[in-house]
Amino acid sequence: MGSEFPSTGGMLMRWRTVALVTLVVVAATAVVAAAEQGRRPHRWWQSTDVKALLELTDEQSAALDKIFRKALPQLRESMRRLNAEERTLSRLVGDMDVEEIDVTRQIDRVEATRSELSKTRILMVFRMHRVLTQRQRDGLDEWMERETDERGVARTRSGRC
Structure with a gap:
């Protein structure tokens, strides 16, 4: 008989995937927030240190x-609409x-706009992940965890990365 619980390896892989997507979405949020505030967003893939760490090619x-x-x-645009x-x-x-x-109707409009923003972010992250190898995705996950630890939870939540 099969177990009704997923294997430990499968759960670990799912957890790592969720953690990585969450971290990258936080970074994507920071990019949009920075752009909204007139600051240049952090583009980790252009950082000399991150490029070296992940061994990113110029391509x-x-x-x-x-x-x-x-x-x-x-x-x-989605962020502008969500704020409005x-x-x-x-x-x-x-x-x-x-x-x-x-x-109630306005709550529905807010949540629909928030969903649209989230969908756009997640699709961007998905497309970015397809460019990276598994080793690079793992390295990015580790780097983002370190960045979050160094900058603190409150700073990450505020949309600044």
Whole structure:
């Protein structure tokens, strides 16, 4: 009889994949947040240290940059729309004369926009991962964990990487 629980190796692989995607999504969020604030986003694939650590080729770095540049306009637009929808929701919640159905509809708009932003980020990360080898993805995972540890959870959560 088969076990109803996944194997330890399978669970570990799933956990590592989820952790890596989460870390890269955090980094992608930081990129969009930096762009929104007028700062130049951190492009890890162009960093001399990270390129050396992961042994990225110039071709890989160029491919990663192309993926990023293609996604960035949509990420910025989605972030702009999300901020606008959240501001509208905040105004509605503060208005005691508003109907609950109006708040509910605005929540739906906020969450649909947030979902669109997340989808764009995750697809960008997926496309970037396809450029990297498994060893490079593992190295990126380790580097991002170190960066998070060095910069602290609060700083990462604030959208700055």
